Amino acid sequence: MKIQGKMFLWLSLFVLAVAIVYGLWSKEPVGTTALFLTFGLSLMIGFYLAFTARRVDTGAQDNKEADVADDAGELGFFSPHSWQPLALGLGGAFAFAGVAVGWWLVYMSAPLLLIGLFGWVFEYYHGENRTQ
Template sequence: MKIQGKMFVWLSAFLLVVAIVYGVWSKEPAGTTALFLAFGLSIMVGFYLGFTARRVDVGPQDNKEADVADDAGELGFFSPHSWQPLGLGLGGAVAFLSVAVGWWLMYFAAPLILLSIWGWVFEYYRGENRTQ
């Protein structure tokens, strides 16, 4: 994590220089504000990664002699058969379509989004996959 923190701190330094130069030359407030916000977000992520790197063990990404296999292992549990992301995607598509076509489409999108989120959260609490 140490190298990622350094990368974000260097990125934030670059973004600060670009924001200042862009603001002076263009005198355009929206782009300058966006660049300063990108600087702020980058510095927050960089300091968080650097702060966390001091408190955890050295990972394979910080070892120059490490192989790719050193970082292998389980990354987490991902549901192999969930249909809920499809419903959430369709609901999101209809919700964004409502901005272009008409806000009345949101009446169809909101229940689909809410049902998909509810189903995704509770999909392992019912049926054959229920936890004991």
């Protein structure tokens, strides 16, 4: 994680230089503002990664002699049978299409979005606090 922090910090310096040159040369406010915002975002990400790298153990990506297999391991839990991402994806697609087609489609897709979102969040909740 240490190398990623350094990469983002160097990227922020590069984007700052580009923003200054672009702003002085083009005198165009929108692109200059976007470049300065990109500088700020990459600076925040770089400082976060550098700060976090000091607090966690050294990963395989920080070891110059590590193999790819050294970083292997469990990545997390992924539900093998969930239909909720499909409902959420369809609801999101209809909502974004509603911006182009008409706002009525956004309102019609809201229930599908809510069903997908709540279904996905509470998918493995079986009521531990329920009385039988």
